[in-house]
Amino acid sequence: MERIPILRMGEFLLVTIQVDMxxxxxxxxxxxxxxxxxxxGAKGVLIDISxxxxxxxxxxxxxxNISGLSKIMDAATVLVGMQPAVAITLxxxxxxxxxxxxxxxxxxxxxxxxxxxxxx
Amino acid sequence: MERIPILRMGEFLLVTIQVDMxxxxxxxxxxxxxxxxxxxGAKGVLIDISxxxxxxxxxxxxxxNISGLSKIMDAATVLVGMQPAVAITLxxxxxxxxxxxxxxxxxxxxxxxxxxxxxx
Numbered sequence: 001m002e003r004i005p006i007l008r009m010g011e012f013l014l015v016t017i018q019v020d021m022x023x024x025x026x027x028x029x030x031x032x033x034x035x036x037x038x039x040x041g042a043k044g045v046l047i048d049i050s051x052x053x054x055x056x057x058x059x060x061x062x063x064x065n066i067s068g069l070s071k072i073m074d075a076a077t078v079l080v081g082m083q084p085a086v087a088i089t090l091x092x093x094x095x096x097x098x099x100x101x102x103x104x105x106x107x108x109x110x111x112x113x114x115x116x117x118x119x120x
Numbered sequence: 121m122e123r124i125p126i127l128r129m130g131e132f133l134l135v136t137i138q139v140d141m142x143x144x145x146x147x148x149x150x151x152x153x154x155x156x157x158x159x160x161g162a163k164g165v166l167i168d169i170s171x172x173x174x175x176x177x178x179x180x181x182x183x184x185n186i187s188g189l190s191k192i193m194d195a196a197t198v199l200v201g202m203q204p205a206v207a208i209t210l211x212x213x214x215x216x217x218x219x220x221x222x223x224x225x226x227x228x229x230x231x232x233x234x235x236x237x238x239x240x
Contacts, residue, residue: 005136005171005201007226009129014226016125016136051125081125106127106134 012044018051026062037073044113050081060095080109132164138171146182157193164233170201180215200229
């Protein structure tokens with residue numbers, strides 16, 4: 001599988017990361033996502049990482065990049081579904097994902113995005 | 121990654137299949153899904169296969185099994201995001217997925233499920 005699918009849910013986009021990321025896949029995802037935001041006028045991006053047991057600095061940086069990219073295109077990014085062990089590791093590694101919103105699961109992430117869109 | 125994540129979206133569950141399926145993964149998915157339906161009381165399951173370039177008889181059978189399982193637990197199953205080439209192959213192979221509802225994308229799949237829940 002050479003692409004991570006981007007699902008449109010109303011005015012938001014949902015990306016579920018299930019596979020090990022590598023450079024080319026991360027770049028393709030960023031390309032696809034920017035195209036989708038531009039095409040759909042999405043106001044928010046949800047990145048679900050509930051399938052990931054490990055988040056290393058590479059994925060951390062990728063999430064930061066996606067968040068920056070979305071912000072430039074006027075969309076907020078929410079990271080959802082982080083496993084407790086992943087959160088602990090991130091803090092221990094000092095990877096605090098600055099500028100990235102987080103929520104416990106997709107539903108809460110959607111609620112957070114809706115709230116932000118309403119108060120804009 | 122040893123599990124396919126199941127995301128809760130309101131009263132429906134969303135499963136995005138991105139990786140190559142094998143026996144154990146398919147069994148785990150069915151286990152997890154039945155647990156989730158029972159726990160959440162979900163009325164519908166969306167299976168997104170937009171990341172799959174190939175759907176063989178194994179995946180076809182798995183989708184049929186999930187659909188049957190969900191039906192017993194009073195939830196409808198909608199298969200979404202099928203690529204045109206996959207649809208052509210399925211028809212050529214004679215795999216017509218009897219009893220499985222389909223929709224073009226997640227949004228339409230959700231609309232279909234909502235309609236079914238309302239008319240029940």
